Amino acid sequence: MLASVANTPILPGLSPVAGKSIEARFDGDLLSSDGGLLGLRAIEQRLGIASRLAACIDDPRAPGRVVHGLDEIIRFRMLMIAAGYEDGNDADRLRRDPIFKLAMERLPEAGDLCSQATISRTENLPGPRALLRMGMAMVEHYCASFRSVPNSIVLDIDDTFDAVHGAQQLCLFNAHHDEYGFQPIVVFDGDGRMIAAVLRPACRPKGSQIVKWLRRLIDAIRSHWPRTAIMLRGDSHYCTPEVLRFCRARDLSYIFGVAPTSTLRKHVIALEASTAARAEQTPGEKVRRFKEFHDGAASWDRVERIIARVEAGPMGVDTRFIVTNLKAGSPRTLYQNIYCARGQAENHIKAWKTHLAADRTSCSRASANQMRLFLHIGAYWLMWSFRSLMPRRSRWRGIQFDTLRLRLIKLAVQVETLKKSIRLHLPRSMPDQVILRYALARLPRLLV
Numbered sequence: 044m045l046a047s048v049a050n051t052p053i054l055p056g057l058s059p060v061a062g063k064s065i066e067a068r069f070d071g072d073l074l075s076s077d078g079g080l081l082g083l084r085a086i087e088q089r090l091g092i093a094s095r096l097a098a099c100i101d102d103p104r105a106p107g108r109v110v111h112g113l114d115e116i117i118r119f120r121m122l123m124i125a126a127g128y129e130d131g132n133d134a135d136r137l138r139r140d141p142i143f144k145l146a147m148e149r150l151p152e153a154g155d156l157c158s159q160a161t162i163s164r165t166e167n168l169p170g171p172r173a174l175l176r177m178g179m180a181m182v183e184h185y186c187a188s189f190r191s192v193p194n195s196i197v198l199d200i201d202d203t204f205d206a207v208h209g210a211q212q213l214c215l216f217n218a219h220h221d222e223y224g225f226q227p228i229v230v231f232d233g234d235g236r237m238i239a240a241v242l243r244p245a246c247r248p249k250g251s252q253i254v255k256w257l258r259r260l261i262d263a264i265r266s267h268w269p270r271t272a273i274m275l276r277g278d279s280h281y282c283t284p285e286v287l288r289f290c291r292a293r294d295l296s297y298i299f300g301v302a303p304t305s306t307l308r309k310h311v312i313a314l315e316a317s318t319a320a321r322a323e324q325t326p327g328e329k330v331r332r333f334k335e336f337h338d339g340a341a342s343w344d345r346v347e348r349i350i351a352r353v354e355a356g357p358m359g360v361d362t363r364f365i366v367t368n369l370k371a372g373s374p375r376t377l378y379q380n381i382y383c384a385r386g387q388a389e390n391h392i393k394a395w396k397t398h399l400a401a402d403r404t405s406c407s408r409a410s411a412n413q414m415r416l417f418l419h420i421g422a423y424w425l426m427w428s429f430r431s432l433m434p435r436r437s438r439w440r441g442i443q444f445d446t447l448r449l450r451l452i453k454l455a456v457q458v459e460t461l462k463k464s465i466r467l468h469l470p471r472s473m474p475d476q477v478i479l480r481y482a483l484a485r486l487p488r489l490l491v
Contacts, residue, residue, distance in 0.1 A: 071457070073151050075142035077126050078456030078469050082483055083425045084122070084146040089489045090428060092421040093118035095184055099176035100169050111157040115147055116165045117418065119156055122146055124422035127448055129400030131166075134159045141458040145465065151458050166418075167411045174410060177417050178239060179263055184424070185238045186267040195272035196264075197233035199388035200257075200281055202226050204245060205402040212409035215244035225404055227416060228253075230260065231391045233384070237423045240401075240416040242409060250283030257286070261293055272296065274369075276385045282366060284342045290368070298367040298382050301349065307364050310336045311351045315360050322355035329356035333374035350374040395423050398444035428489060432482040439478055450475050451482070 054067040087093060097114035122143065123133060135158055137143050141151035149156070169177065206224040207214045214223045226245040230238045241256060261273065274296035275281075282299035290297045301307065314334050322330045331354045339346040352363045352374075365382050372381070395401045401419035404412040426444045429451075433439035439447075457468040473479075 073141045073458040073460075075140050075456050075458065076454075077140070077142050077452060078454035078467065079452035079479065080122060080126055080142050080146050081467075082479070082486075083125055083429060083452065085483070085486050086425055086428045086489060087118060087121065089486070090184070090188075090424060092184060092424055093121060095180040096177050096417060096421065099180050100165075100173050103168075110154075111161055113165060113168075116157050116162060117421070119143070119147055120162055120165075120418050121421040121425060124399055124419055125425045125448070126452055127445075129403050131159045131162045134162055142456060145458070150465070151460055166406060166414045167408060169410060169414050171410065174413050174417075177414075178241075178259075181239060181417065181420060182260065182263040183267070185232070185236055186264065188236060192268050193271055195274065197274045197276055197384075198238070198260075199231050199233065199385050199391075200228065200275060200277040201230075201385075201388050201392065202228050202248070202280065203392050203396055203402075205396075205404050207404065209405065209407070211404070211407055211412065213242065213244050213412075215246055217245035220245070225412070228256065229392060229395070231388050233387075235387070235391050235427060237391065237395065237420050237427070240395075240420055242404065242413045242416055247280055250285030253281060253283065254285045254289045257289060261295070274298065276382065278385075284340075284344065287347070287366075288344060296367075296369055298365060298369060298377065300382070301364040301366050303362060303364055304340065306340070307338060307349065307351070308362070310334065310338065310349075311353055311362055314351070314353050315355070315362060318353045318355040319360050327357060329354055333378060335374045350378055352378050394426070394444045395419060398448075399423055399426070429482065432485045432488070433478065434481065437478075451479050 051068045051070045054069075057065040057067060059065065093114045096117050097112070100113055102109070102113055119134070120131070123129075123131075123137060128134075128137060134156070138156035138158060143156060144151055144153060147156055204217065204220050204222075204224055204226055206220070206222045208223075211225075214225060216223050217226070222245075224245040225242055226248075227240050227242050228248065229240045232238060239260060243252075257275075264271070264273065275286075275290060276298050277300070279300040279302040282301050286299075287297070289295075311334055314332060318330050318332050322328070331352065334351045334353070336349055336351070337346045338349055347366045348368065348370075350365050350367065352365075354361045363378075365378060367377060367382075369377060369381075399419050399422050401416065401423075403419075404415055406412045406415065426447060430440065430442060430444075430447055433442070442450075454473060455470055459466040459468065
């Protein structure tokens with residue numbers, strides 16, 4: 044049923060087609076541009092992330108006067124982020140959208156969803172203890188996402204820079220980026236599941252700070268999986284004496300990048316020269332060689348197994364070092380197959396930060412910005428789980444989140460409310476109907 048067009052102007056600037064004029068108006072009734080959002084609704088229902096996070100917050104409101112529960116507010120915000128509406132102000136328009144209402148268990152004709160002001164108050168509600176409980180809840184969710192206890196897991200620890208433009212708490216000037224900002228620490232596992240994100244100033248973390256945070260994370264995981272082998276993987280930022288001691292004390296495997304020093308370079312001078320000579324004999328090609336030795340920085344407690352990768356080519360000689368306590372594996376295998384696999388974490392950070400706008404940490408209070416990181420972790424899980432439903436050997440299994448959103452979530456839909464059902468009219472010309480059917484049919488495979 045179309046709305047009255049009496050006061051709806053025609054959009055200007057549209058040229059005729061085949062001699063016929065084009066009249067376009069914003070007069071559609073019960074239409075939405077996010078038809079695929081109901082798939083994410085079904086995923087969130089099975090994962091229950093919003094309920095987990097809401098249970099960690101003490102709601103100060105009078106129960107008899109609550110219109111929008113904390114779980115509903117969090118779920119609405121997570122779905123907004125997943126659908127590409129990273130700004131909380133968008134809630135004032137989307138609160139009347141029929142598909143968003145259906146996603147929040149409301150009929151299209153029912154009352155509006157929560158406003159931007161309600162979302163903002165919720166973001167500022169959790170204190171330090173509530174935020175700590177939310178971090179533990181995300182670890183619980185991560186452990187619950189496995190069908191059985193894994194024998195081993197790999198945790199990729201990294202950080203990313205978030206620029207800020209205001210007087211936010213914890214913001215700090217970073218000379219490398221030449222901007223004020225935050226530098227959150229994030230952790231993913233080897234399959235791309237996001238486990239944690241911690242807001243912190245834009246500076247390199249000290250070893251004691253890393254260990255203090257890692258202790259809570261590892262203890263939380265071990266409380267669920269006491270016998271699971273855990274390996275930490277990261278760049279040279281995390282190769283500190285405190286971290287190495289912590290890993291040995293907790294029986295953790297590790298493989299970290301090491302910043303080159305004069306002590307380490309002494310071991311590879313001859314290898315660099317011979318590798319460069321080989322590269323000169325094969326112009327235009329790169330020659331890569333490896334060397335293993337035991338040494339350590341003066342601040343380390345003991346010598347460690349160090350692997351050097353020397354690469355020579357048209358751009359000169361490049362040498363990288365890694366440290367590990369893994370006893371098995373050749374230097375080439377450890378570097379190329381295990382350490383370099385941490386590069387995939389950069390893609391996960393890109394999906395979280397760029398495609399889901401996790402860098403929208405623009406609240407004045409640090410606690411509210413940490414809350415936003417949790418909301419974006421929840422949105423990441425919705426998109427990651429949606430992608431995990433795709434055929435295992437298809438291009439859809441590795442598709443970027445922004446492409447996934449464009450192809451399967453941003454769908455025009457007309458909502459028709461009948462006496463005993465709600466009918467959704469999606470476009471016949473939608474090119475990816477088969478893959479959407481396939482993904483929705485596999486929804487029962489997700490863990491509850």
